Amino acid sequence: MTTRQHGANDVVDAVVIGTGAGGAPLTARLAQAGLSVVALEAGRAFRPDEHVADEVAADIYWMEERLSGGSTPTAFGSNNSGMGVGGSTLHWGAFCPRPDPRDLRLRTLTGEGADWPIDSAELTRYIAEVEAFTGVSGPADYPWDATRRYAYPPVARNAAADAMARGCAALGITATDAPAALVSRDRDQPHWGQRQACVNCGACHQGCRNAAKTSMDTTYLPLAVAHGAEIRAGARVVAFDYDGRGRISAVVYSQNGQEHRQLCAAVFLCAGGVETPRLLLNLGIANSSGQVGRNFMAHVATQIWGRFDAEMRMNRGYPSSLISEDMMRPGDAGCAGGYLIQSLGVLPVNLATGLARGAGLWGERLQTLLRGYNRMAGIGINGECLPHADNRLTLADEVDAFGHRKARIDFSYHANEQAIDRHARRTLSDIWAAAGAQDICAVDRSAHTIGTCRMGHDGDTAVVDSDGRSFDIANLRICDNSIFPSALAANPALTIMALSLRTADRFLASDD
Template identity: 55%
Template sequence: MNNGHRQTKNLGQSLSSHHPLTIIHFTLSIEENMPYSTSETVDAVVIGTGAGGAPLLARLAAAGLKVVALEAGKHWNPTTDFATDEKAQEKLFWTDERLSAGNDPIPFGSNNSGTGVGGSTLHYTAYTPRAQPDDLRIRTDFGVGSNWPIPFDQLEPYYDEVEQFLGVSGPSPYPWGPDRKRRYALGPLPINGAGQLMQRGCEQLGIKTSPAANAALSADYYQEGVGHRKACTNRGFCQAGCTTGAKASMDVTYIPLALHHGAEIRPESFVTQLITDESGKIRDVVYVRNGQEERQRCRFVFLCAGTVETARLLLMNNLANSSGQVGRNVMAHTALQIWGEFDEDVRPYKGIPGALISEDTHRPKHRNGGPIDFAGGYLLQSIGVMPVTYLSQMARARGLWGQELKRAALAYNHVAGINILGDCLPDAGNYLELADEKDSRQMPKPRVYFSNGENEKRMTAHADKIMRDIWDAAGAKNVWAFPRNAHIIGTCRMGKNANTAVVNADGQSFDIPNLYISDNSTFPSALSVNPALTIMALALRTADRFLEQQK
């Protein structure tokens, strides 16, 4: 179980001194680094190279396994392929059509999806708070939802490892949650106009704020196996692709590390089938590349395609679903945004979009001091925004058109937002199914039902009041709300019981012993924080548990 492909080793180091963007070197090496053939049996195929796949891929490769990653999207070179233009960057979104049903249909495309080597980390905001210990035991504390089968102290070392590896910028000490064992890798990023306004409003209301933890570099950073990455230039375009390598998307962090350790990555390889043998184990992964069907024989499969595509692939292949839970338990964070216009020049396109955080509402009190009427809680985040994103969502939510729209658009340089990111409970009415309608590949489109339940509605109402109060105190005019849910989660939840969960605490399928899932589909509860950091931490834990079992 090893291979001799180490040709990329140390190149990053030798080039970095005179080559400011080491990522150029490593991105080229994906095409140069194709050690495996489809005629051999590799140790593992990893499906998807986002936050769930990339860290695990690097870990398995570092252990000497022969690993091949299949990525549906292209391999981009950010320096030459990415424009500072939202429309040009729509290519980072997963645009195979999904059908959004229920009372609160979930938007996909620019939300909740991504494609390309690096997956949706190519356009994530890089907001990387840790979950708090009580996020993992919502059932114990509130009697609703599901506990995680993993205690916090088993996730914590992985949080720490991921933060150090990515170069997360954040405050030390961090004001909420248990004491951290180490400082963040780098000090916090500078606060932009939206962050200053939220600070101003929160101060008056007695709400504690702090610079947020963001996976973008506040100073130049070096990692063995990756090379040098330059500090963030505050271009504010995280959600449409980072051109400088400062944001820790997977393509400039865990993917180079995986290549360094000899992994192979096949871009534009769309997986359609998982073929099992008579023992019920998966033997071949079938995928389409350049219009041709190929298959890769393997000993293990790690499915890391995200909440929607992971469940869709399993349902299409009728696999790993003896529990009937594949596609169930769809959750989406409460994510209401409140926007306001200010006298000051904000220029919301500058700086890390999510500069400021408060977790005072992690387990909030009721406004009148009494007990709260919902389970869980949420965080508060200041938000900057790119113009087309802002204006198109404003058109949707406020329904402004004609001269009213033009007037509101003229105020763009003066707008700032706050949003929440809060827990969501699973509900029998929220699920993913295969529609009869077919996509261009003749595969059934996924249909996702989502309706906010009473808990989400109460939490959102609580947050609506607080955010409006903050903006009033900060001097906002023309305040408006953009109702939304973010980060689709669930569909293959982990648990202790094979009757009610799809995978065990190690991410291993209860039905198919050589199938593991590593992405946000396995989260038993949504958590009250953005999911990316937890997906990565869990991916490393899944890889380590797997490697231990193989000993």
């Protein structure tokens, strides 16, 4: 990518903060519309083949310390937070079911949670556009949506997927090949080059080394650069300047230890569910609603593990190659919303820390399971989480290297999450027993960072409007998982990318 350079005194049309699923698609869209755009990324740029197929050495995660409280504290770092040009899409699992339309109207349908101020059909049009531009592999017939078509055939199932298919069949639960945001055939990606077919290496979370997986650095960012956008890596935003009308006039950032300013007409803050609210709280802006940091949500991500007689070698193959949406509305569970089921193959360190933390194991049982890594396989969920007043991000007293206070996130399961967790443990254990697993155990876990800058119709109860525009600062827009009013059971990245395109379109259609 040859990048156009904007001068320090140029007033660019837009500065985008963060180059992940929230920032990258809109950067491309704005640049394609002829706007001058500078995207600032805190992390460094990677070539795909620079990624390291090693759980400890992979360096694509946001590893600056966050404090985790509440009765079910959620893990950060490699669990959910990315750093680098491409953001969390460098390490995401690429499991990309579409959001269930019912989940966007949860309040209307169940009286709980929150409705999205966006029409499901409109969001789906953007999702289909993202799928078409990035290339998704999936089944020819999707049991829960007869209209669904995927561009590429599904990737090979691995041993965990075969076991889940077996267990589900025995229990009458429908399961099929998972929609995966990767290409199962070579693909020429416009403005980037060849993305090679997935080779089943199993190291998606350490960074895809042959660009099979959809990642912003191999899809939307090259498109953006081809249309004149500039990406500045290693650029950490620390402050804003304002004009007399309270609009942001410049973004102040630190790069290589030096402070820089980029004059701009508009700002898109796309730093994710933790860093976005943290920046706003540290700067004390955009919070007349008092909602910044509130309603933090993490998906219920309970896992069930077991030992098989067969040699599973679960690190082989795309890790989550089977899906079931049958539990999206488990009638008897006592929860609003529901959960997706996926087969799980994880690498050894992930398994070990999961069992040691989330299953509370140590001693002979833990040792035996880990020694038998090659015979282990898992099954897990991604379950709806409702916003709750007690679950929120605040600022700790400790500061980081830039003088900003660290984030403290308090998160506790409440009735809905507890009900989903209970139902999933029972259902998944049954599936795993039917599949032939022994020594079955559950791992408590939550995933993704959602909420904290919710969108809505009312500036008293939301941080941004349905276009992602701040109620307080006219030229500030937010686009990432922080603006989700409710969690949706579907993994968030696909929805974030769709919202990103929509945010750009709404901005371009506005009178700014």
